[in-house]
Amino acid sequence: MREVLAVVYREYLIRRTSPLWLFFDMAVPLLYLLMFGVAFDKALGAGLSLEGESIQYNQFFLAGVLSMTCFGSAINQSYGFFIDRDNGIFYEFLTYPMTRSQFLMGKILFQCLMSVVQCALTLVLAVAVLDIAIQWEYLPLIVAGVVMGTAGWFFFLAIFAFLIRRNDTFNTAINVAYFVLIFLSTTFYPIDQAPAWLRLSSFLNPLTWHTDTLRFLTVGIGAGGTVLFEAVCFGAFLLVSFWLAVRTLQRAV
């Protein structure tokens, strides 16, 4: 545990050096919800019809903001590998008395703390400003969902950060992947009325699994059985990504 906490301490010291970065980290999900969410909510007027029920767009979009927050947080942390590699410190880290998995766990523990704070602020804003009803009784599960989402995407992206040596290539790949994953998922819109190919793609997309789980936990939208299946799939995605990330890190030099 000491090794994991040492990584967390290092990440904390680095993040503390840039208050502006910290501010924007916290502000982006709030801005997304306030600007994009509110605008679409007004544009759609009567709201969305889901499984025969009418719901406000803000209510639907909240889980999308939370899952995007986890994804963005994971991108930030995985991009840090390139900075560490450019500084040379990455290679020194790998000679420190800790396992590769402890190194990754320390990185993700810090980033999960950041994601939880970001998501907590988003939920408070959703309740206080947008009057969205949150299922507070599921709060521990919501926190677990945020942690799993951040970790899953971080381990997944870390595999590519170790395999791709150029940060510009990584940036491009991540931008394309982000775009595709988000629009082939239930982040921005319900997928029920979409063409079959889009529904199939969305069904196979871990971002859909994560978003649907958070949506069910926060505002109660979705069928319990399907969401449970999606949550299990995302758990498997997390474990496989972790295993692959550790293996790739062994050969990252």
Added chain:
Amino acid sequence: MTKRQNAIEVDNLVKVYQTKNRGPLRAVDGISFSVRQGEIFGLLGPNGAGKSTTIKILTTLVLPTSGSARILGHDVVTQPLEVRRQICVVVQENAIELYLSVRNNFRTFGKFHGLSTREVELRCDRVSELFGLREHLGEKGSDLSGGLKRRVQVAKMFLIHKPIVFLDEATTGMDTFNKRATVAAIKEESRKGRTVILTTHMLDEAEELCASLAIVNHGKVIAGGSTDQVKSLGLKLLYLTLSFDKVPERTLKAIQRANPVKIEVRGATVEVTVREEDVALKILNTAKRLGSLKQFEITSASLEDAFVEMIDKKAGAP
């Protein structure tokens, strides 16, 4: 010396990299050596010889293709964590936290190696004094010059007490004063029983520090042993410097008849390179007998001479 007292044992180590254009590259090709506890050991060789890859294998950064390496009895492949608990490493790359101050660089390094905050602060003062970093403790890594960054990187190794220290080109970029301080600190740590493995391009530094060494080229050890042994493995060259008021023509002709390796006249001084002691003495006697010799000096080959000789010989140079 028994095997148990060896801090490092490397046996027939091989590392093959798959390259896109040139096929498999044998960066390390059957290297074997051992290092005794408390010894300063030098791994020397030209660029691309396989030194850094060997260090990367020993420090668990890279897996070998075959062969074995043990650090204080722990296998680098099957017990990497145990190995990492015994070592500290100055990697070849400049490794510093650019966003953190020098003090926080020390703090994070100390935390990773299990030091309490109090211990870090105490040792930080001592180490920053030793490496002349006291006035830079508050500066960010990104604001330091290249030499200072390297100094911070090396200083971190003296913050903790790991039995084995790897220094890959540790003094690169340092000025003379800091190089001296680093060399002195390395010697002091060795006296305390720490084993130091260093790679360097500066052969005078290796000659001053290393009790034993291995010269590596094309992934193979081409010479190894104590520093004196390695020096003597090169062609046994002797350098004679003969000073005259004015170099007499007949003395010069007599020296040429002795068939030296090289002869150079610089004003009133003749520099002669020979392979054997007998030839050196013969030339010296001739110079004395023929008169007007003011001063003479005989020196043996340096490690650098031996190094150049061996690398050239292996490369097929005349």
